[in-house]
Amino acid sequence: MRTRATVVAVSGALALSALAVPAAQAADTVQGDTKITKVVVNGGKDIVVGTSTKKITITVTGTDPKGIKDGVAILWRGEKFEPGLLKGVLAPVDDAKCTKVDATTGTCKVSLEASPRELANSNAGRWKVMAGLLAKGRAEDRVIKPSYKTVSVKRAAKLTVNASPEPVRKGRTITVSGALTRANWETRKYAGYTQQPVRLQFKKKGASAYTTVKTVKSDRKGNLRTTLKASVDGTFRYVFAGTSTTPSVVSAGDAIDVR
Numbered sequence: 001m002r003t004r005a006t007v008v009a010v011s012g013a014l015a016l017s018a019l020a021v022p023a024a025q026a027a028d029t030v031q032g033d034t035k036i037t038k039v040v041v042n043g044g045k046d047i048v049v050g051t052s053t054k055k056i057t058i059t060v061t062g063t064d065p066k067g068i069k070d071g072v073a074i075l076w077r078g079e080k081f082e083p084g085l086l087k088g089v090l091a092p093v094d095d096a097k098c099t100k101v102d103a104t105t106g107t108c109k110v111s112l113e114a115s116p117r118e119l120a121n122s123n124a125g126r127w128k129v130m131a132g133l134l135a136k137g138r139a140e141d142r143v144i145k146p147s148y149k150t151v152s153v154k155r156a157a158k159l160t161v162n163a164s165p166e167p168v169r170k171g172r173t174i175t176v177s178g179a180l181t182r183a184n185w186e187t188r189k190y191a192g193y194t195q196q197p198v199r200l201q202f203k204k205k206g207a208s209a210y211t212t213v214k215t216v217k218s219d220r221k222g223n224l225r226t227t228l229k230a231s232v233d234g235t236f237r238y239v240f241a242g243t244s245t246t247p248s249v250v251s252a253g254d255a256i257d258v259r
Contacts, residue, residue, distance in 0.1 A: 029132075032141025034064040037105075039073065039131045041151045047075075047127075048247050049114045050156035051188045056090070056112040062143065063104045064135035071096045071108025072144075074130040075153070077123065081130055081146035088123050090114055108133065114153065116185040123185070124245035126150045152244070157182040158190060159198070159251040161224075163236045167257035170230055174256060176200055178224040178238050182246050192222020198240050200226060203253070205233040212239075230258045 038061040041047070047056055058073035073096075074081075077088040090112045098108040129151055132144035161178040168174055180198055181190040196218045201210035216226045216238075224238060235253040242248035 028146065029142065029144040031143070032064065032135060032139060034062060034068075034133055034135045034141045034143040036060060036062040036131055036133055036143055036145060036148065038062075039129060039148050041073075041075075041129060041149075046152040046154050046247060047114060048154050048156045049116060049119065049185065050183045051116055051185075051190065053116070054114040056114060058110045058112065058129070058131075059107055060096075060110065060131045060133060061101070061105070061107040062133040063106075064133070064141055065104055066135050066137040066141070067100065067104060068098055068106025068108065068133055069136040070134040071098055071106075071110060072130075072132045073108075073110040073112070075112065075127045075151065076130060077125075077127050081128075088119075088127070090127075106133075116183065116188050119185040121155065121185050124153060124155050126244075127153050154242075154245055154247045155183045155185065157193065157240065157242075157246050157249040159238050159240055159249045161236055161238045161251040161254045163254045163256045166255075167259050168230045170232075170258050172230050173227050174230050175225065175227050176236050176238075176254075178251060180218045180222045180224060180238075180240055180249075192218065192220070193246065194218055194220050194222055196222075196240065196243075198224055198238050201237050201239055203235045203237075205235075207234070210235075210237060210239075230256065233258050 040059045060071045075090040078086040096108040096110045128147045129149045130146045131148040135141040158181045163176045180193045182193045184191045200213045203210045235255045237253045238251040240249050
């Protein structure tokens, strides 16, 4: 992440004064009987960021004999959760909203934002989740775990398909073209995702499922192109399985009329 984003994010975390000091340390901090029982990031799905700001919600659930007062969650990359060792930070953009589940249990909802203006393409991949809870009461019992779990932050992808000519006579050659592109966070535009295997699938008219016909590799501009003989009416689509930095994506279907 670029330096400006890191500074702003860390400053935002420090604004949560009750958690600021232990959150800046690399080791787990436990004071009293406060426990984290569950952390859910983005509804349990990968965080996929395109060319506009992505809003992220993290829920931190935990218990304490006195109940839960406040919470925090931060996404980060680096060797340790310490100043100078962070390579990227996404911190809260607002105070956590905590709700009481029962006398000892509470859930805190934390809002974050991932902006392509502040992300470098190299930031795509696994991020660590720092989670913390503050208990009610004067003692301010708390728990903070700098590396509670990990989550994937990926560059959004797009996939297109076009089968031609249409209509086509049976036995003639069909060309199925398309393009695999993904978000470039540094230019805030989509660009070709090169040298990636993409499956070409076909569904015969009246059928309920697609079948893989062949695998096509995207060229140096992300373009896809292959040929095959026309046999029956049906629909073509391209399917990309995804990588550690880019999510899976399926194109819309393109029907072909064989006469």
